[in-house]
Amino acid sequence: MTTLLVMGAGSVGCFVGGCSQLAGCTVHFVGRPRMLAALQQHGMRLTDQDGLDRHLPAAQLHLHDTPPPGLQPDLALLCVKSGATAEAAAQLAQALPAGTPVVSLQNGVGNTELARRAAPALQWHAGMVPFNIAELSPGHVHRGTDGALAVQAQPSDAALHAWQAALAALPLPLKLLPDLAPVQWAKLLLNLNNPVNALSGLPLRAQLLERGYRRVLAALQEEALDLLDAAGRPLARLTPLPPRQLVRVLRLPTWLFQRLAARMLRMDDRARSSMADDLALGRPTEIDALCGEVVRLATQLGRAAPLNARMLALVQHWPAQPRTYTPQDLLRALGTH
Numbered sequence: 394m395t396t397l398l399v400m401g402a403g404s405v406g407c408f409v410g411g412c413s414q415l416a417g418c419t420v421h422f423v424g425r426p427r428m429l430a431a432l433q434q435h436g437m438r439l440t441d442q443d444g445l446d447r448h449l450p451a452a453q454l455h456l457h458d459t460p461p462p463g464l465q466p467d468l469a470l471l472c473v474k475s476g477a478t479a480e481a482a483a484q485l486a487q488a489l490p491a492g493t494p495v496v497s498l499q500n501g502v503g504n505t506e507l508a509r510r511a512a513p514a515l516q517w518h519a520g521m522v523p524f525n526i527a528e529l530s531p532g533h534v535h536r537g538t539d540g541a542l543a544v545q546a547q548p549s550d551a552a553l554h555a556w557q558a559a560l561a562a563l564p565l566p567l568k569l570l571p572d573l574a575p576v577q578w579a580k581l582l583l584n585l586n587n588p589v590n591a592l593s594g595l596p597l598r599a600q601l602l603e604r605g606y607r608r609v610l611a612a613l614q615e616e617a618l619d620l621l622d623a624a625g626r627p628l629a630r631l632t633p634l635p636p637r638q639l640v641r642v643l644r645l646p647t648w649l650f651q652r653l654a655a656r657m658l659r660m661d662d663r664a665r666s667s668m669a670d671d672l673a674l675g676r677p678t679e680i681d682a683l684c685g686e687v688v689r690l691a692t693q694l695g696r697a698a699p700l701n702a703r704m705l706a707l708v709q710h711w712p713a714q715p716r717t718y719t720p721q722d723l724l725r726a727l728g729t730h
């Protein structure tokens with residue numbers, strides 16, 4: 394039986410950790426007081442759009458405010474936002490034996506390396522969560538879209554293979570791949586919708602049904618795709634439509650988009666991007682790990698990424714000017730109208 398440590402009991406940490414516990418793993422959750430209090434009071438409820446509805450009573454949850462020394466888990470999952478990576482990795486390094494495998498289940502392409510630099514004695518693996526998780530009420534996390542988890546692993550990574558086998562019984566698909574970079578960059582392209590969604594103030598589905606917002610997303614993705622092509626970076630296919638075709642489909646009138654991207658729209662009406670939660674709660678966002686990464690790629694190539702740079706600035710300046718953006722506002726702000 395696999396013992397897991399979840400570092401960062403938030404939306405992703407609770408859902409993936411909670412599902413692992415349902416699948417028979419022993420799971421220890423490390424979280425902040427707000428989340429720990431909610432879990433102590435309500436237990437953990439796990440639901441999804443395919444009918445999953447399970448409750449883990451508080452008495453069955455192992456909850457901690459810091460990684461417990463001496464635990465020796467088979468595997469740890471890093472589930473904090475990008476701005477908290479270095480601190481959380483350093484805390485893990487203090488508590489876990491050298492060589493413990495740790496999977497970063499974070500968005501962006503740079504967190505695994507950042508964590509490795511902060512905690513070089515641990516064995517770091519890049520991971521990717523394709524689906525949306527929202528905390529619908531205290532202790533209740535809900536998966537609102539679908540897809541398979543992916544983690545970079547070699548055949549010799551026994552703990553990851555054991556975890557994969559446990560999750561398969563649930564079923565929660567987990568792909569183990571020799572190189573996750575193409576998956577992470579493809580996910581980053583999709584995450585360029587996070588700021589659009591956050592600034593729209595709308596749930597994901599309602600936002601994607603507005604052509605103007607889709608045009609903003611298409612422009613951000615096209616700029617990133619041109620740079621990724623120039624850098625010769627391969628991209629994994631995470632959506633039924635390949636990335637360039639998706640850009641074209643995003644720009645179509647909504648009635649046609651709804652037909653051609655039906656799977657993309659198969660989501661819970663309440664799903665919102667993780668960045669929308671950050672703006673709503675006044676927390677630092679991951680914009681630098683998304684648009685900022687595109688801007689850095691452009692700089693490496695001696696080029697510019699003006700649209701992603703403007704989006705980066707819009708979100709970074711958010712606390713000073715809290716507001717929501719209509720599609721026209723955003724198109725104008727990015728200079729793409």
Ligand SMILES: NC(=O)C1=CN([C@@H]2O[C@H](COP(=O)(O)OP(=O)(O)OC[C@H]3O[C@@H](n4cnc5c(N)ncnc54)[C@H](OP(=O)(O)O)[C@@H]3O)[C@@H](O)[C@H]2O)C=CC1
Pocket residue numbers: 400401402403404405406423424425428458472473474475477480481484498499500501522523524525526527666667676679
């Ligand atoms: N939510 C989603 O749908 C998806 C999210 N992701 C990615 O997964 C990662 C996690 O996102 P998400 O779950 O939404 O984030 P959340 O903010 O919901 O969860 C992270 C939790 O970790 C806590 N935390 C931060 N540092 C520590 C620490 N040192 N010790 C204990 N707890 C800590 C945070 O508390 P506090 O905020 O108080 O510091 C927060 O409660 C991000 O990179 C995100 O982009 C990927 C796919 C989907």
Ligand SMILES: CC(C)(CO)C(=O)C(=O)O
Pocket residue numbers: 500522523524525526583584587597665666667668
């Ligand atoms: C799954 C997705 C793309 C949902 O928006 C996400 O990664 C996020 O919210 O950060």
